[in-house]
Amino acid sequence: MTTERLPTEQRQRQIAEAALRIVAEHGVHRLTAAALAAEVGIADGTIFRHFRNKEEIVHAAIDLFEKALESTFPPPTEDPLERLGSFMVGRLELVREHPEFLRLAFNDRLAEAAGEKGAHRIEGLVGRSVAFVRQCLEEAQNRGQVTREAPPMLLVWMVIGVIRGAATGGPLLATVEKDLPGASPTQVWKALERFLRNTTTEKKT
Amino acid sequence: MTTERLPTEQRQRQIAEAALRIVAEHGVHRLTAAALAAEVGIADGTIFRHFRNKEEIVHAAIDLFEKALESTFPPPTEDPLERLGSFMVGRLELVREHPEFLRLAFNDRLAEAAGEKGAHRIEGLVGRSVAFVRQCLEEAQNRGQVTREAPPMLLVWMVIGVIRGAATGGPLLATVEKDLPGASPTQVWKALERFLRNTTTEKKT
Amino acid sequence: MTTERLPTEQRQRQIAEAALRIVAEHGVHRLTAAALAAEVGIADGTIFRHFRNKEEIVHAAIDLFEKALESTFPPPTEDPLERLGSFMVGRLELVREHPEFLRLAFNDRLAEAAGEKGAHRIEGLVGRSVAFVRQCLEEAQNRGQVTREAPPMLLVWMVIGVIRGAATGGPLLATVEKDLPGASPTQVWKALERFLRNTTTEKKT
Amino acid sequence: MTTERLPTEQRQRQIAEAALRIVAEHGVHRLTAAALAAEVGIADGTIFRHFRNKEEIVHAAIDLFEKALESTFPPPTEDPLERLGSFMVGRLELVREHPEFLRLAFNDRLAEAAGEKGAHRIEGLVGRSVAFVRQCLEEAQNRGQVTREAPPMLLVWMVIGVIRGAATGGPLLATVEKDLPGASPTQVWKALERFLRNTTTEKKT
DNA sequence: CATGAATGAGCTTTCATTCAT
DNA sequence: AATGAATGAAAGCTCATTCAT
Known part of the structure; x- marks a missing residue:
């Protein structure tokens, strides 16, 4: 041939x-x-x-994976929550277009296949995203857009959890898929944003 | 020999x-x-x-893994948030005692090694936990302990995200480890609970 | 099967x-x-x-090769030439019994196949034999059994050359095989010994 | 490119x-x-x-190797020992200039890489050199320059042994390198020649 | 039950050789 | 002549599984 x-x-x-x-x-x-x-x-x-x-x-x-992730980091806009929103929407859209990435992002398979060095690279990739999310949330806390009472990492885990949950077409949703059937990335973010702002201490006073 | x-x-x-x-x-x-x-x-x-x-x-x-998970489902107490709390604390303690499970729970390695059938089993395991969390949260929403505005799955993803985050000693915390240094399972739950309840105060006033 | x-x-x-x-x-x-x-x-x-x-x-x-070589080092008898003789006869007999060894002893093939470490081992094996021959010849020179005028290494090379020549059924003899047709190890040694003693300065005086 | x-x-x-x-x-x-x-x-x-x-x-x-060897066969001078000397010195100088050849001459590596036919060619090359050495030595014996008592092949092996020994910088000398430190080809030949002639003195007196 | 030698398919990697450009 | 992608046959090695003892 x-x-x-x-x-x-x-x-x-x-x-x-x-x-x-x-x-x-x-x-x-x-x-x-x-x-x-x-x-x-x-x-x-x-x-x-x-x-x-x-x-x-x-x-x-x-490399390919990295480049794709990179492209979803939004420009440093003024409002941290807005920034976080673009990031989240970007990520969810990315996954919608490239379902291949899903199992990579939240999985250490690739890491395993790439040996020590590859594992570190992936760790770094994930770390960068976590750091970004955290940065946004801390700023939002400082501005009083999000309650200052919650430890930042708690918020980070929540946001990451939502991204993961909304992204995973798979197991996580399997039993409850009817919920947000075609929930668009934007819709998910809107719901999350409302929730985050809702908790603001400012509003309570 | x-x-x-x-x-x-x-x-x-x-x-x-x-x-x-x-x-x-x-x-x-x-x-x-x-x-x-x-x-x-x-x-x-x-x-x-x-x-x-x-x-x-x-x-x-x-099977072993399943049995261990099973043991962390709390008895059906009255208060759904209390139930959710025992569940979460139970899971975090389980992971603390058996760090082996960590890489299994949030990873499809075992699934991969077990072929199609094994993958489905693990999916089911995860699904059961998700369903439990969801059940608690919906009840809590119905009782007005948690805001009714948020879609239940959003809350589910957040809670799961926190469990995962608190359980993972690894990459997720790597860059920010000082935050909740030795945060005990109970402390994590307390923080999460306060946050969840916090979202309802508005309406209460 | x-x-x-x-x-x-x-x-x-x-x-x-x-x-x-x-x-x-x-x-x-x-x-x-x-x-x-x-x-x-x-x-x-x-x-x-x-x-x-x-x-x-x-x-x-x-290891096998080494053990075989080892067995041809004669006990430390009084007379160095006698010792050298047993050594040489032993080696020639060994080769006659195990023609496989021939291409190994005077060849770096095995060394190449064994990597660095193996190459060193073989070098050591050869070195030990050379050292033995040299020891015998120097003693013989000191006793006046062999001329003191020749540099020891010259004698060593000669003796080694004879061993190699007599051992090699192959190329070296190819063109002239009729010479020492079935020359037994002992005959070869006798001829060499006569030659070595012949040069003795003592006899000249 | x-x-x-x-x-x-x-x-x-x-x-x-x-x-x-x-x-x-x-x-x-x-x-x-x-x-x-x-x-x-x-x-x-x-x-x-x-x-x-x-x-x-x-x-x-x-072919290249052959041509180089060819060039060290001296012209057919009167005195066989003189001829042998030029040959030996030529060979040793060749090796000094082209250390590459060393591993080829006393090694069947190239032969191995060239298959059956190549092996035969190398054998032939070696055979020609052996024949030359033998020719010289037999003539020398006939002229009484070298003792007639030694079987010609014994002498051939010795001479070849010395060439090999002097050429090989490697293992053979490793343990005793101080001996003929920078022994030039001519010095080696001189030592060998004296030794060969030495064996005839008895009869001359 | 336990042992451990034997099997053979499968994996990564190398390399002489071909051939379209 | 030169290039370099493509080929396919090994080679070294791993591993699930079998089976005589």
Whole structure:
């Protein structure tokens, strides 16, 4: 069989994308050179003309993931809650477009496949998002938009929990899917925002 | 070397526990027949005198996990928030005692090792917990202990998010560990409870 | 195919011997797990139940080689030339019995297959033999059995050259094989000894 | 990157030389098409525009080696010992200039890489040198320059042994390097010559 | 029940060789 | 002539599973 010849960069991209798809759909244990090759439509051995080894493939996949996440960090607007909102909506839309990412973001599969270094990268990615959320929430607390009584991390966990929950089409919603059936990212954020503001101490006085 | 002969039931339990430990500490890729045998202290072939194949071992491990989770569902007390509190405290304490479970609960590793059927079981386990949390929250909303404005699932995701966050010693806290340093399960719940109730004060006044 | 089951120690020995045979007869490039397995009569994978990896197999082979060489170091008799004679005869007889060793002793094939550590071991083996020969010759010079005029290493190289030459059935003799047709180890040594003593300065005076 | 285009003959030479260098410095296992191409500075596929396959490359390398050896056969002078001397000095100087050759001459690595045919060629090369040495020594014996009592092959082995020993900087000298520290080729030959002639003095008196 | 040797499929990686560009 | 992507046959090694003892 003679496959179309493509420049390395293109093949690398194809392979990285295939890796993402495979891990997301079937799990790391199916991320084999053979599976990758089949997915891309080339011969087994050819994989290693484009990547030195499997680990590098995973790193390329993480790159893709990273770039996608990066694009959802909103510009530093004035209002922290507004910022948090764009972030959340962005993330939820990202997941809607790329369901592959879902199982990656909240899962340490990729990390496992990438060895120590890859695990750290993913940790870093997650950490950055957490830090962003926290930053927004603390600012909001300082401005009195959100109650100062709650420990910031509690709020962070809640927000992350909502993102995760709204993003997961899977298990979390399985039993209760009828609830917010097609709840759009914006709707979810609106509900969350109202809730957060609701608790504001200012309002109580 | 001839190991002491034990009845199948005991060996099965030992093996299932060993499986839990191995997956938790080293990941699925180290869950091999040889590793299990070594952990239990028997010869590798012997494993298959007690289980027909690896999948069954994983199922036994999930059984253990299930039983542990089961034990944290509190008795059906009157007050739904109180019930939710015992549940949450129970779960956090469980994780504190058995850190192995952490990587299992919020991770689909075990599911992956157990094939389709195992994945469904874990999904079910998670689903049951979600349903419980939801039940408590809806009751609380009906009683006016928690604002009725928020969609129940939003609250569910928040609570689950807090449980996950408080349970995970790892990445989530990494950058901000000073926050709730040794926050005990009860302290976490108290903070969450105050927050949940807080949202209703407006209406009360 | 069901092969006879043997205890690891026996299989290890078989495998190490097979390794020696293969390297000697066909060269390192044919020393593959498959070839070893075929030679021993077991399945490919089985090889690695008895050795952790190929390198360990080569080390086991070197062990065999080492033991054989060791056995040809004669006891420390009074007369150095007599000692040298037993050594040489021993070595030649060893090679006659185990032609496999020939290509190993004067070849760095095994060394190459064994990695750094293996190469050093073989170097050490050769070094020990050289040192032994040298020791004998220097003593002989001190006693006046061999001329003191020749630098010791010159004599060493000569003796080693004769051992190698007499041992090699191969290329070295190819063109001139009729010479010392069945020259027995003892005959070769006798000829060499006469030659060495012949040069003695004592006799000239 | 497009490399300068060179006529096949030049590239062939470059490749053959690269082969010699690689085998000498790193061993046959590194003699790969990719390594050759890198050494020469062309793309790996290009190698096979100049040689039909790897075996032919090795043959070209042996050609080079052969030519170098050829050049050290001295003209047929009157005195056989003098002839032998030039030969030996020539060989030792060759090795000093081209240390690559060392590992080739006393090693069947190249032979192994070249298959049956290549092995025979190298055998022939060695055989020719042995025959030359023998010729010289027999003449010398006939002229009474060297004792007639020693079987010619014994002398041949000795001489070859000395050449090998003096050429090998490696293991052979490792333990005793102080001996003939920078022993020049001529010094080595002088020592050997004195020794060979020495054996005849008895009869002369 | 327990042992541990044996199996064979499968995985990652290497490499000589081909061939479209 | 030169390039470099593609191929496919090994090679080394792992592991679930079987089975004679």
